[in-house]
C-alpha cells in the first residue's frame with residue numbers, strides 16, 4: 001500500500017477497470033492480417049464499430065478542408081456543450097434518433113458516455129444507493145456508478161438460459177417489484193433503474209409498451225429510470241431473408257425520449273453517445289437528456305472536468321449539419337452491421353450453438369456452456385483462455401455481466417471486415433468441433 005494516497009486512491013489503484021483489457025492490448029499487438037500476419041489474433045471483446053469509420057473519416061477530412069476553424073473553438077464554452085452544437089444535437093435527435101422534438105436546454109454533453117454515467121449517478125444517488133440493471137448487462141456500469149458516486153450495482157435476474165430470451169428481454173413489473181422488496185429487505189434504497197436499449201450484450205430491444213410500464217412504475221415509486229440508447233441507430237435488419245425467422249415478433253425501436261415528453265417527469269432520463277453508432281469512441285462525446293431542470297443545473301455546475309473538446313464539438317456540428325450525409329451514413333452502417341452479424345449467426349446456426357437473436361447493438365451473445373463440466377466462473381475463465389490461446393479469438397467473458405449461467409460470451413462482430421470475420425469464424429468452428437470430439 002502507498003500511504004501517500006487517500007484511502008480511495010489506494011482502493012482505485014487495486015481495482016482494474018476491466019478484466020479483459022490486458023488480454024485485449026496483447027491481442028492488438030498481434031493483430032490478424034491476411035498476408036502479413038495470417039496467424040494473428042482477433043480481439044472481438046471491445047465494443048467498437050470500425051466498419052463505417054472510412055466513410056466518416058473521408059467526410060470529416062473534406063469538412064476540415066472546406067472550413068476554417070472558428071475562433072470560439074480555442075476558448076472556453078458552456079460546460080454542458082456549446083449552444084450551437086447542442087442545437088445541432090437536438091435536431092439530429094429529432095430527425096434520426098428520437099423522432100420527437102428535443103429542447104437543447106434539456107441536453108448536457110460530457111466526454112463520452114462513461115462520464116455521463118459517472119456524473120448522472122453522482123447527482124441522482126447517495127453513496128450506498130442501488131442502481132438496478134437487468135442481467136446480463138454491460139460490466140463497466142459497475143465501476144461507472146461506483147468509483148466516484150459510491151452507488152451499488154444490482155443485477156436483476158430475469159432468466160437462466162439463453163433460449164429464454166430468444167424473443168427479447170423478459171424484464172417485467174413483477175421483476176421490479178421483487179427487486180424492490182429484496183433491496184429494501186437489505187436496508188437499501190432502489191434509486192435508479194437503467195435499461196440499455198438496444199441491449200448490451202444481448203442486442204434485445206424493449207417495446208414501447210414495456211418502456212411505458214416501467215416508466216409508470218418508476219415514477220410511482222420515486223425511482224429514477226434511465227434508458228441508455230447508445231446503440232439506438234445500430235439496428236440489425238430483422239427482415240433480412242436469412243434472418244427473419246429469428247424474429248417472429250420483431251420490435252420497432254422506440255426512443256424513450258417520446259415517453260419522457262409525454263410524462264414530463266423529473267424521474268425520467270436518457271443517455272446517448274457517438275461512440276457506437278458513429279464508431280467514434282475516441283472522440284469522447286456523450287449526452288444526457290432530462291426534463292429535470294435541477295438535474296441539468298447540477299450537471300452544468302459539475303461537468304467542468306468532463307467537457308467535450310471544442311474541436312470535437314465543432315467537427316460534429318459540421319457532420320450533423322449535412323443531414324443527407326447522416327441519413328446515408330446510418331443506412332450504410334446498418335447494412336454493414338447486418339452483414340457482419342449474419343456471418344457470425346450463420347456459423348452458430350450451423351454448429352447449433354445457442355445465441356440471443358440481436359435486434360441491434362454490435363454483439364452476438366452466445367452460449368458455450370456445453371463445454372463446462374460445472375457451472376463455475378473458474379471453468380468459464382479456462383474456456384475463455386483456451387479459446388484465445390488456441391485460436392487467437394478474444395471474446396468478452398461472461399464474468400462481470402452479472403448473470404447466473406457461466407459459459408456465455410459476448411462477441412463483437414463490428415471490428416473486422418467481412419472477409420476477416422469469416423477467417424475468425426472458421427477458427428471458432430474448428431475450436432468447437434475439436435472440443436466436441438474430445
Ligand SMILES: Cc1ncc(COP(=O)(O)O)c(C=O)c1O
Pocket residue numbers: 047111112113114115138196200228230273274275281285286
Ligand atoms: C451500454 C454502454 N454504455 C456506455 C459505454 C461507454 O461508452 P463511451 O465510450 O461513450 O464512454 C459502453 C461502451 O461499451 C456501453 O456499451
